Amino acid sequence: MEYLDFELPIKELEDQLEKCLTIGEESEVDVTTTCKKINKKLEETKKNIYKNLTAWQRVQLSRHPSRPYTLDHVRALCGETFLELHGDRGFKDDKAMIGGLGKIGGQSFMIIGQQKGFNTKTRQYRNFGMANPEGYRKALRLMKMAEKFGIPVVSFIDTPGAFPGIEAEERGQGEAIARNIIEMVRLTVPIIVVIVGEGASGGALGIGVGDRVYMMENTWYSVISPESCSSILWKSWDYKEQAAEALKLTSTDMKNQKLVDDIIPEPLGGAHYDRETAFKTVKQYILKGFNELKDLSTDELIAQRMDKYCNMGEFKE
Template sequence: MPTSERRLLLDFEKPLVDLEERIKQIRDLAEESEVDVSDQIQKLEERADQLRQEIFQNLTPAQRLQVARHPRRPSTLDYIQSMTDEWIELHGDRLTGTDDRALVGGIGRLDGRPVVLLGHQKGRDTKDNVARNFGMASPGGYRKAMRLMNHANRFGMPILTFIDTPGAYAGLEAERLGQGEAIAYNLREMFRLDVPILCTVIGEGGSGGALGIGVGDRLMMFEHSVYTVASPEACAAILWKDAAKSPQAAEALRITAQDLKQLGILDQILPEPLGGAHANPLQAAATLKAAILENLAQLDSLTNAQRRDLRYQKFRKIGIFQEMSA
């Protein structure tokens, strides 16, 4: 395997990759010497499939976080281009005269139906990540998102949001331009929209940066995605003054799709191809598209008032507390 490919390997994938390289070496030697080793190769391939299933069925929260952050994990634009019949990206918040590339959006057709799609966009390499601010949107990005959602509401188009950010940009300039206000405004306004809203965590859903486009009728997550109030590294630095304790924080934060489904926050877990969404992006996109169409069909049967009321009640029910007697 080339050095560049090995850099993209996750720690827990190494035994599997070593086995796959061994299979390749045996196959190459057999072809050179014209020896039939098909039985041995078949057994090794069966062992590789079994090992892959064992690894990805038993990931810890910290390991799921690694998968969610994988540099080759499909992004918002990857899913949009795979699922839509046509797509036109729209730019700008119409307020500051700038366009935030960390949050993209526009109009597309999903099986012929006009929809508005928007989401966080990370880069594929260092240069692209810098240009897109590592998927951390500024106030202009959230205001652009709200402009597109108002457009969708005016013309009766469903809204599809894709969440993949470590959090909103926390720089001084973002604070000066009203980062907190921009996100809070989105939270309030998304509750009043008449059209169906489907939110999907496709990778990393972090803090208010995720919530800024995360108020919807349905919340879906890919099975190796994460959704958290703060990154495990930040949590560990705050609680223990040691970012190295992030695996412990990831466990305590209950960040996985399975945890959130159990807590009643998540509506649907989307299965990923074996090895993660980056192992087969087209299959992941097909799974997401099918889930979106199924949920849209259910939401279409409701009136605007019913959707708004259910959306409100959905978020009112989140959170559990226990009263302690004196």
């Protein structure tokens, strides 16, 4: 297990507990009472740390190397029923954007999402989850296919942003994202969006328009990352913590501003501490959202979706 800076007190206690158990196994000394005390203190420390996380600490948790990525969720939810589909039929298959058909709780879904890598080799292969225009065009192709056959769409968001390279701009990165947004607004099937990690900028919005938008507890969603915001405003990354607070990018902030529909709770410490529980909770929210939408007519579905996004950003003083 890898530990973040603010988790070091937890690491120290876990190391103490491990040493205590080792002494008990290797000698005749009764360490039961001592181990219980350490374990109790460990649980209290965990609760104190994770219930008082700052915005920047939640950003760090969303990037934890052990955190489940999109394909981890897809495999856990769909099992062997997932059939991955490839290519945008125009340029190539973008490995940063995955998509395909799968069943969740017996219901067929078209599943799309950004996929990061879990080591150096796969991160390069997946371009760190930053899709090129062909990735967004692949996602749109699959959504249009889902629309043709009346299959609801599930979108998993986990990206530091769309790929900002010159070649991506030459192939129409902005147009591809804008096209996806307008097409998703008027898609005739239910769309359920789940932010499972980072939700940065237009890279997230390109597959982020939905009838139900859920954020996992330790994720973030913003027009810009805290580091980039800090570098623009203060000409340095040193103010990323202040930027994270100012951006109001946590799941609680987004729910309070009515930009997402609900928060998916995570196990204490984050989704990586108890993956199975995290997967089950995500599944429950996806099926709950689908059950709320499945009986709506096409006109009602699109009208509600349009009203939802038209009402965003309106405030009364």
